[in-house]
Amino acid sequence: MFALDTLGLIAALTAANIAPPTCPSFPADPAELVPSTATVVLGVDVDALAQTPAGKALLPALRADLQLSEALEILDDCQLSLERTYALTLARDPGDGRFAVVQARGIGTSQTAACLAAELRARNDGAPPWTVEPQTCATSLALADGSRAWLINDYTLVWASGSFIDPVSARLEAREPLALPSTLAREFSRLDRSGHLWLAAQLDDHDRQTLPFPWAQEASSITAAIDLAKGLHATFTISAPNVAATANIRELTIAGLLDLDARLDEYGVEHQLRERARVGIVDGVVGAELTLNQAELHSIRTNIAEKLHGRGPV
Structure with missing residues (x-):
């Protein structure tokens, strides 16, 4: 982006x-x-x-x-x-x-x-x-x-x-007051910036076509906050222009998490992604939370490295 x-x-x-x-x-x-x-x-x-x-x-x-x-x-x-x-x-x-x-x-x-x-x-x-x-x-x-x-x-x-x-x-030069971007006021209001990486974005047509997520084509904006201190803890919000698109994004987000769950099973990673993940609609915006502990992340890196070294397609 x-x-x-x-x-x-x-x-x-x-x-x-x-x-x-x-x-x-x-x-x-x-x-x-x-x-x-x-x-x-x-x-x-x-x-x-x-x-x-x-x-x-x-x-x-x-x-x-x-x-x-x-x-x-x-x-x-x-x-x-x-x-x-x-x-x-x-x-x-x-x-x-x-x-x-x-x-x-x-x-x-x-x-x-x-x-x-x-x-x-x-x-x-x-x-x-x-x-x-x-x-x-x-x-x-x-x-x-x-x-x-x-x-x-x-x-x-x-x-x-x-x-x-x-x-x-x-x-x-103090000729213009300091402030967070007004175009992203709603995104910043629902974003936790205390972690290691955060993003607030309104999506344009190019973003919708290039982002590798099924829900991107219907989304208006996204926020993401990622903390890696004890593994991976990520929170996301996705807004859409209408109720129907919001509901569809929720279903696509759930499907994406289930697909990730299946991929981790395929890699042989012992995990509790399904038990910890949360997806819902709050104040008209889709929210999602994803957590993997340190052992799960290490297992993912190890198994993917093995795939990349010729033991099978990733």
Whole structure:
């Protein structure tokens, strides 16, 4: 659902100037910087996720993606890593608006800036990856692709492109009040953001066609909250434009959980998914809860790994 230019985002990392005392302080909730017109917002507590068994298995697997692997290699060379990242907040709108906040240890030091600049120039025939622009409250960088980045301090980078550039700048300069995106007010009201990963999204036609779920074509919006501290605890809500679609989404969600139950049986995983899962309609919205303990997750990873190594199709 996101199409962020990973290398372009990395190019924004350079030495940060500490904002003068008269400037607004960075919000405790980075999602308040997201423009009011955003239709998708994703948050990841990377630091906490990396300490869970599932996170320790997941983060190295990201290197399987070629573009992401190249980006991670650059970060490694400059003594940055996903494990040194506090959190990520990503957002988009249906047009060209894109947004990211990266909070990581050492992300804005002069040593990191010099290293990243050298790495990126070497990969781009010596061309500078950005130009520094005058800005009152933060170092502002204009990237070659037209996007902008603001370096708030040694551990916070804000990046925006397209229609999000001006409103993000206005919020950073306190010319526009901080607030969660108004387009997602209902979604945020039913979302628990205390876990490792959360999502609030209104679905457009492209999302409905590409999401791999039978209920997606009838859904208007979704929220998801995932906590991996003691296994997997996930909650979801799905809204629809009418009562009939809501009822159908409920039935499709139940069918999806039953199919997952059967697949786990097929893999030989001992589990209690059916006993713990819950699906219902509350205030006109479909809600679902899914729980797997640590032993069940380990068994799933082990059995799927065996399938992938030639013992049968996954």
